Amino acid sequence: MKEKLSEAIQIQDKSIVSRQIIKKPNGNITLFAFDKNESLTEHTSPFEALVQIVKGRMTITxxxxxxxxxxxxxxxxxxxxxxxxxxxxxxxMLLTMIK
Known part of the structure; x- marks a missing residue:
């Protein structure tokens, strides 16, 4: 599979869209598309994760x-x-989580 990340998912009005690219027992890679001002409320995960901004910008707290x-x-x-x-x-945004 060969794809351009910026074209692999579509941003939708007032929404957050996700597309799982890889799901394995030891981790996963998920592509997210956020419309402006959309957010994920504060939460925790027991695993380390890497966020890569493919297009746009975010505040990550x-x-x-x-x-x-x-x-x-x-x-x-x-x-x-x-x-x-x-x-x-x-x-x-591309999220890589390692378990």
């Missing part, structure tokens, strides 16, 4: 500390630390 992450940048989400996300504009 980790343990109460906000980080602005832009196209082409990555940020690590540590396990068991609360985190939340807000799309500052229409955004495509």
């Amino acid at each position: 980790i343990g109460g500390n906000p980080f602005q992450v832009e196209e082409g940048e990555i940020i690590l989400l540590p396990p068991d630390i609360p985190h939340g996300l807000v799309a500052l504009e229409s955004t495509i």
